[in-house]
Amino acid sequence: MSTSSSIKKVRLTRVEQNAERSRELLASAWAVFCEKGYEAVTIDDVAAHAGYSRMPIYSLFGDKQTLFFELWTVTLEEISKLLLSQLKAGGPLRANIKRLAAAVAVSRPKDQSNAGESLFFVVQTIALSRPEIEKRLILLSRKILTDFAGMISSSTLARGEKLRASADNIAAHLIAHINGLSTVRFQTGMDYVQARDLETIFLAITFAASKSE
Known part of the structure; x- marks a missing residue:
């Protein structure tokens, strides 16, 4: 008798099958989008x-x-998760902002011909004529904003440090700057992102200037 045990093939539920198909179809959509463009x-x-x-x-x-x-x-959720995963919950806010700047600089794709930025503008255009998609896009953006604001609120301030504005306001400005960089990259085909420059800008967005500055 064979000593090898037979391996039963796990049968997926319908929900699991649909989830797997969705992942495969989205991966294929991304591949052909990068190759051909949306239209x-x-x-x-x-x-x-x-x-x-x-x-x-x-x-x-x-x-x-x-x-x-x-x-x-x-x-978008993967990018947001990647950026936030670099930060330490409850850690010093200044260190977290520096990590965020570094993460933004290294997370930008170099080999997809601005495909991510192009997809962003495609979805924005779709939302103009599809109210239900526009609503979902707004909800998604608000969730990302809430996640970033939560990171700011949960981080600690060193003695003498003060926030420039509310956590929501700071998060909105950080996200706007990140999106702005994507717009410039899409329009010019050039990537001007440098971690040291982002660090200076992100810290200025986050912290109120001290009296000695």
């Missing part, structure tokens, strides 16, 4: 790349616009 991509392109028919895309996402909004949602 040239078709549902058939995404389905063929993933090895599916077009039906799962319509079933899971509804249409091309919703598919790419979901792709942006996943992308």
